[in-house]
Amino acid sequence: MAGDNFIRSYSERMAKKQDNETEILRFLKDEIFSTAEILSKLLNYTAASTAYGTLNRMCTNGLLSTEQINLGGYRPFKLYGITQHGAVMVMEDHDDPFKLKAFEPSKITLSTLEHRLDIQRMRLVAKNQGYQWKSTSNLKLEKGQKYPDGLMRKDGKILAVEVERIAKSPKRYREITEIYLNQIAQNSWSGVVYLFPNEQLRDRVRRIFHAVDSATIAGQLHRITPEIIDRYFSFKTYHELP
Numbered sequence: 001m002a003g004d005n006f007i008r009s010y011s012e013r014m015a016k017k018q019d020n021e022t023e024i025l026r027f028l029k030d031e032i033f034s035t036a037e038i039l040s041k042l043l044n045y046t047a048a049s050t051a052y053g054t055l056n057r058m059c060t061n062g063l064l065s066t067e068q069i070n071l072g073g074y075r076p077f078k079l080y081g082i083t084q085h086g087a088v089m090v091m092e093d094h095d096d097p098f099k100l101k102a103f104e105p106s107k108i109t110l111s112t113l114e115h116r117l118d119i120q121r122m123r124l125v126a127k128n129q130g131y132q133w134k135s136t137s138n139l140k141l142e143k144g145q146k147y148p149d150g151l152m153r154k155d156g157k158i159l160a161v162e163v164e165r166i167a168k169s170p171k172r173y174r175e176i177t178e179i180y181l182n183q184i185a186q187n188s189w190s191g192v193v194y195l196f197p198n199e200q201l202r203d204r205v206r207r208i209f210h211a212v213d214s215a216t217i218a219g220q221l222h223r224i225t226p227e228i229i230d231r232y233f234s235f236k237t238y239h240e241l242p
Contacts, residue, residue, distance in 0.1 A: 028086065033082070041124050
């Protein structure tokens, strides 16, 4: 009896290890790289150190690679990225094998790194709130349309997500308003959620959107009011999601 319990316990531990590795690989097939802190939250661990054993094992087995990152404004830290081998191991029938991506540390910059990691954190927050998250890396859109940072689905509603760390020009926000109002209708999206690291940026960008007074939608010029903006766009800090 004790032997049966030992075997079952061992097999369950091995199955859990495999499940954790698969979950990390599926996440990184979309996101390409991440940190131990974020990947530990993906696995519902309470501390980043708990994930090191899994990550180191995956590096040893060629599923992940790791790179020490030294960028201005940060203490040196490690990123864990998916290898070509890791991407192949979670390739699904609908995936184009020639579009599988692997971690390339030389392409990382401070501005893109902060943005990418914030998107990942928001993805996990959305998941914990019951949303399904879809990466937009393989999303097929028409020329001139805008790729959001992600798509959230819940209760049959789809929301485009924009993680906005740095403000764009008012002119660019006017263009984005028009692009998204057209895409919402074409793609059956319910709206767009803009997420900001602080209230100051949130309030200023919302004010710019509210100042947009017209947009060409489906080839026709329409008057745009703050009420229309608030119907299709929401503006929240990271802590206010959803």
